[in-house]
Every structure is written in structure tokens, then in C-alpha cells.
Amino acid sequence: MTNATADKLIALPGAMLSMREADLMLGGSDKVLEIPVPSFLIEHRNGLVLFDTGCNPRVAVEPEAYWGPLAKLLNVRMSPEMAVDRQIRAHGYDPADVKFVVVSHLHLDHAGGLALFPHAKFFVVKGELPYAYWPDRHAQPAFILEDLLPTRRFDWNEVTEDTDLMGDGSLQMLKTAGHTPGECSLFVRLKQDGPIVLTGDTIHIRAQLETLKGMAIDYDLEQAGESIRRLRRIQDLGEARLWVSHDPDDWANYPHLMK
Ligand SMILES: [Zn+2]
Known part of the structure; x- marks a missing residue:
């Protein structure tokens, strides 16, 4: 069975950040965009799957102490109930029932809630973990060691290529590296709403699908461009829709519950 479907996809709100378009995409304008920081909960018959974990709960209480200068630079706004475990509870699930956590990459707005799921099985693209612990100097502020x-000692599983997570085609990790060494996207097949790819930070805003340009802090700009091109192809061929995690329009336009 390679065309199975997941049962539900729920978008969970996290913090809001303010960023100039130019900082999200090379060649962008000075316009400041208000960008969401979502995580995604997926119901699959094998158990609950979480894609990304948002910001650490401490960011809601003491953003500058926890994030350093980036808290102000990104103008992070997070209320305590936006922590990913509280969001999961708000939807009637127990965070302890999350069996699988897939992380698009380990930047501070995606890896903040990892520690909330000590019993889950974690999936990440090989190369991301060592880099997050010991990044290049310029990239260091974007990874928080305390996350x-x-x-x-968690159950980390490193994959080296595209990976069919459940072996049934419903959830596939797509290696879309470049933003970081192990950036990935998650292909989710749904029965009613069809296939959709959660892009993580492979793409930050929709405009990148036209310009195919990465952002200044990308680990490998050329590879990032190739990965954007890959997602654009998936969209153009009608293989799946794309949900660009940080894109304000996608957040506004996609239903936050899909089946
Ligand atoms: Zn990132």
C-alpha cells in the first residue's frame, strides 16, 4: 500500500515574528512581514506525528534571556498557551501520545519544543544534529543549545535521503537541504484535501517560488536554490500543494484542520 492517507492535519499556531522581506529572500524589499511560526500535528493510524515544535515555552516568559539578541531583532511575540504541548492539549490530545516527531531543521523557532516529547521517536536529516550543536560562527545565534x-538521550533517527516514514506512502520526508545542512519538508497525503507538502524553511515566503532565491543566512545558497526548485516542480506538476510554514498568506488561506 503506497498511496495510503493520514487521517488529519492540524496546524498549530506558535509565535509571531517580524522580518524584512529582504531578510527572508535575497533581492526582497524592505517591507516588514509579520510571519507565523506554526507546528503541524498529524493523526495517522500508527500514532500522532508532529512536524516541528515551535519555540521553547520560556520564550513566552523571558524571550531575551532565552533567545539573546534575536528576540528583539525578530520581535518575537509568544503567549504561554502557544507552546506546542499546550496547543496539542487544546485540540484534545495528550502530548505524551505523540509517537513521532519530524523536525524540518533545528533553528530556534522549530526546535524549541523538542524536550516536551521524551518518549517520541525523532526523525531528522543526517548532518543537522551535529551542525546544530556546533554551527558556523555566523549561524550560532539561530541554534539554542538549551533546546x-x-x-x-532521545530516540533520534537520522535519514540520509527521502524517507517513507510509515512505509505506506502517506508521510514522506523529502530531503530539501540548503537552508541548513539537514533541512527537510514533509509530504502528507490526505483523503479529502489531497497531497500537501509542509515546506519547513526550505521556502520562507511564496515569492521565492518565483525568484528561486534563498536567504542570506542559508547554509548553502546553491543547494537551497535547488531545493526551492524541487518544491516548485512538485507544485507545477500538480503532485501536491505547498504549505510554506512562515508565509502569512498560507497561514491565512489554508484551513487549519484538513482531512
Ligand atoms: Zn530556519
Whole structure:
């Protein structure tokens, strides 16, 4: 069975950030965009799957102490109930029932809630974990060591290529590296709403699908461009729709519950 479907896809709100378009995409304008930081909960018959974990709960209380200068630079706004475990509870699930966590990459607005799921099985593209612990100097502020250290003994599984997570075609990790060494996207097949790819930070805003340009802080700009091109092809061929995680229009336009 390679065309099975997941049962539900729920978009969970996280913090809001303010960023110039130019910082999200090379060649962008000075316009400041208000961007969401979602995580996604997926119901699959094998158990609950979480894609990304948002910001650490401490960011809601003491953003500058936890994130350093980036808290102000990104103008992070997060209320305590936006923590991913509280969002999961708000939808009637127990966070302890999350069996699988897939992380698009380990930047501070995606890896903040990792430690909330000590019993889950974690999936990440090989190369991301060591880089997050010991990044290049310029990339260092975007990884928070305290997000990662409590997870050292967790059940981490590193994949080296596209991976069919459940072996049934419903959830597939797509290696779309470049933004970071192990950036990935998640292909989700749904019965009613059809296939959709959660892009993580492979793409930050829809305009990149036209310009095919990455962002200044990308780990490997050429590879990032190739990965954007890959997602654009998926969209153009009608293989799936794309949900660009940080894109304000996608957040406004897609239903936050799909089946
Ligand atoms: Zn990122």
C-alpha cells in the first residue's frame, strides 16, 4: 500500500515574528512581514506525528534571556498557551501520545519544543544534529543549545535521503537541504484535501517560488536554490500543494484542520 492517507492535519499556531522581506529572500524589499511560526500535528493510524515544535515555552516568559539578541531583532511575540504541548492539549490530545516527531531543521523557532516529547521517536536529516550543536560562527545565534541538550538521550533517527516514514506512502520526508545542512519538508497525503507538502524553511515566503532565491543566512545558497526548485516542480506538476510554514498568506488561506 503506497498511496495510503493520514487521517488529519492540524496546524498549530506558535509565535509571531517580524522580518524584512529582504531578510527572508535575497533581492526582497524592505517591507516588514509579520510571519507565523506554526507546528503541524498529524493523526495517522500508527500514532500522532508532529512536524516541528515551535519555540521553547520560556520564550513566552523571558524571550531575551532565552533567545539573546534575536528576540528583539525578530520581535518575537509568544503567549504561554502557544507552546506546542499546550496547543496539542487544546485540540484534545495528550502530548505524551505523540509517537513521532519530524523536525524540518533545528533553528530556534522549530526546535524549541523538542524536550516536551521524551518518549517520541525523532526523525531528522543526517548532518543537522551535529551542525546544530556546533554551527558556523555566523549561524550560532539561530541554534539554542538549551533546546537540544535535554534531548541527547532521545530516540533520534537520522535519514540520509527521502524517507517513507510509515512505509505506506502517506508521510514522506523529502530531503530539501540548503537552508541548513539537514533541512527537510514533509509530504502528507490526505483523503479529502489531497497531497500537501509542509515546506519547513526550505521556502520562507511564496515569492521565492518565483525568484528561486534563498536567504542570506542559508547554509548553502546553491543547494537551497535547488531545493526551492524541487518544491516548485512538485507544485507545477500538480503532485501536491505547498504549505510554506512562515508565509502569512498560507497561514491565512489554508484551513487549519484538513482531512
Ligand atoms: Zn530556519
